[in-house]
Amino acid sequence: AQTVTQSQPEMSVQEAETVTLSCTYDTSENNYYLFWYKQPPSRQMILVIRQEAYKQQNATENRFSVNFQKAAKSFSLKISDSQLGDTAMYFCAFTNYGGSQGNLIFGKGTKLSVKP
Amino acid sequence: EAGVAQSPRYKIIEKRQSVAFWCNPISGHATLYWYQQILGQGPKLLIQFQNNGVVDDSQLPKDRFSAERLKGVDSTLKIQPAKLEDSAVYLCASSPGLPQTQYFGPGTRLLVL
Secondary structure, eight states, X not given: OOEEEOOOSEEEEETTOOEEEOOEEEOSOSSXXXXXXXXXXXXXXXXXXXXXXXXXXXXXXXXXXXXXXXXXXXXXXXXOSOOGGGOEEEXXXXXXXXXXXXXXXXXXOEEEEEEO | OOXXXXXXXXXXXXXXXXXXXXXXXXXTOOEEEEEEEOTTSOOEEEEEEETTEEEEOTTSOTTTEEEEEGGGSOEEEEXXXXXXXXXXXXXXXXXXXXXXXXXXXXXXXXXXX
């Protein structure tokens, strides 16, 4: 079975500092996508960043970057220059590439608090 | 571009009652998903539609949950009768195809008393 594990239930960081959220996953597939989604309190889930497994280069989106280690099945998210608006639940998610099913398998999430 | 719309945003019902949720995906998105998110957990897929056909409903409790996607656009998710453990946020998501990024709606927060 495919699983996603986020080992840090809660984290906090000071504004303007850098924080890294961890994620590991388990799959026997070779082609897949990995995502980080952000869910602010009482607000909807939005995509932060996406990584295709066949790409060796780590994805970056402004202050957000990932460290994708395919052999170790690790996919961490680094947030640089943290802002108060980054306070949210962060979910790591996985989906297979190909086939007819594209559902996301989510981890349990990491609650990030950015402190002023 | 309008996002995924869901209604109602909140619903409180008593156990054994029925409830229905509505979702309107992003225009042109062929794939629609319903997820259940219990407090403190990540979302879990209930059902996936490709156009108006069901692709995956293996985790849908079919004795009480049903879903349909009319004309391959809007979708409704129904629970009848509701149980206490159905209290959760029900998220609708859509994507242009497979595998693509999924875009989520604001969710419907259900409380079963």
